[in-house]
Amino acid sequence: MEKVPKFLEILTSVDVVDFFVKMNIDLGYIEKLKELLLSCSAEVDDAERKQIGDPDARTWLSDLKHVMDGVEDLVRDINNESLSWKQVREYYIRRGHCPKCNHMSTATCRCSKFNSKSTAFNVINMAEVIEQRTLGFVKGLESLLKRKDDLNLKGGPPESYHEDHVHEHDLSEESSTKKLRLF
Secondary structure (H helix, E strand, O other): OOOHHHHHHHHOOHHHHHHHHHOOOOHHHHHHHHHHHHHHHHHHHHHHHHOOOOHHHHHHHHHHHHHHHHHHHHHHHHHHHHHHHHHHHHHHHHHOOOOOOOOOOOOOOOOOOOOHHHOOOOHHHHHHHHHHHHHHHHHHHHHHHHHHHHOOOOOOOOHHHHHHHHHHHHOOHHHHHHHHHHO
């Protein structure tokens, strides 16, 4: 799940958020996707430990990988579309024309926001496709999170990780040196 931070970075970038707002894409879907990505990634370590003896945990991980591959494609497509949209918008602004109504000055135009229907792609269709794909992955991740309860998966690092770090921080420098000599 090392990809999750990168996904979150892309989905929260200024260009992508601006793209969502301008395209009237429901940010609720994106927020839910981010929340579910974080929730699922917390369960991966436990599932990986259990997969050796538990075929259901192995299946859960396989299903999660499949959904994550789809999310990766979605995030890449969103990023590409937002960059494309930004380039088209900047082109029109450099020309001094409003991209919505082709008014000669973007400074005096009464249009409230950029509408890329004047460009080669159809905004309504693109927004719907992004929302539908995002909703599909939200449902897939929700299903996986429901199944993780049946597998008794626990989020966070392994318990031994916490114990080891607590003891290490409690040790003084002198006792740490003694501990190292014992090994």
